[in-house]
Amino acid sequence: MSNNSSFSKNIKNALVNSPPGEWMSTIPEECIRLNSGYPAPTLVPSEGIKAAVNRLIDEEKDLPLHYIGSPQISRLKEQIQTRLNERDIYIKSDELLITSGACQAIDLIARIFIDEETVVAIESPTYMEALEIFKNYTSQFISIPVDHHGLQTDRLEEVLQERRENGLTIPKLLYTIPTFHNPTGTTMSMDRRQHVLELATKYNFFIVEDDAYGELNFHKPPVPLMSLDKNNLVIHVGSLSKVVAPGMRIGWVAGPSELISALAWFKKDLDHPFAQATMANFIEREDFDKRLTSLREVYGEKCKVMISALEKYFPESASWYIPAGGYFVWVKVQGVDTEVLLKQALSKGVAYVPGKYFFYDPHVGTEYLRLSFSYADENEIRKGIKLLGKIIKP
Secondary structure, three states: OOOHHHOOHHHHHHOOOOOOOOOOOOOOOOOEEOOOOOOOHHHOOHHHHHHHHHHHHHHHOOHHHOOOOOOOHHHHHHHHHHHHHOOOOOOOHHHEEEEOHHHHHHHHHHHHHOOOOOEEEEEEOOOHHHHHHHHOOOOEEEEEEEEOOEEOHHHHHHHHHHHHHOOOOOOOEEEEOOOOOOOOOOOOOHHHHHHHHHHHHHHOOEEEEEOOOOOOEOOOOOOOHHHHOOOOOEEEEEEOOOOOOHHHOOEEEEOOHHHHHHHHHHHOOOOOHHHHHHHHHHHHHOOHHHHHHHHHHHHHHHHHHHHHHHHHHOOOOEEEOOOOEOOEEEEEEOOOOHHHHHHHHHHHOEEOEEHHHHOOOHHHHOOEEEEEOOOOOHHHHHHHHHHHHHHHOO
């Protein structure tokens, strides 16, 4: 008997999907990484993290290395609450759960809400790893387009109304990245933020707000959906991966206490207590506002460099949105299959992510590509865009 024959039905269904991380190409060593949604190496506080580790061990000896870990872990939750308070999100301790990155938060949400009959509304395009997670639990999706003002809430309303009139299942969840969207870089307008909250109330669904890039604004910071929510329908997911270090795996989910209790039930002790205590120690001594100001300035300049290079080197048939924050620029190249183009690009020394991986229906994304300005330095960005431009218009 094969092992597969003993798998549960939902696992068998999940394994029919493309494997996780299929979008991650094998990148030659000297390649310019315009594909990498990572912080700039110079902005990862390795020395600060090292000092936090040393302080932790010096002060507490073996304690942080045990199952329960350091008592400093509780401070991390307080620190995240403080950060959320500064963005007008006011929550109690039992309304916040620390997770091992944002993806664990999304997986836990999917685990308690979704079965194979559940309908999930997603943006088109959307964050590919969230899509991978949701597809492990259901195959029932509604894709709503994104434009330069974010999720097209008028289209969402049309779909919801049609489904109600025809007796079809209303989505239980809407997953959205309203602020500095991955991959498009767009930000949902205030009118649409209000509208989507009204729709959630009218049609009784939860909004999963993925706010991984929310503090990386280049101009005026947008208002988080959760701060506008009066009916406890927004589940807010956040992370320190983009503003501190992704390898620390520190994320969170905020929501009603009953929901947080259910998430914690299934999360159990799947934590990284040493990483959490280290992060708490680091934040305790870090001027976080100063850090965010520096990140915004650096990424804002790198974004300008990328946009300028695109204007100089890409053909007129190409188009893109100009982000007001975050890590990414989303480019449409008419008549070009970007997955096919990637092989040539890698051979010339530049990498990106083909657009197909960000759509439930991959055929919709063949003319798109995602570029990251976060990881590469400014000279690499200029060189990489110039190389891509030559490949696209030989």
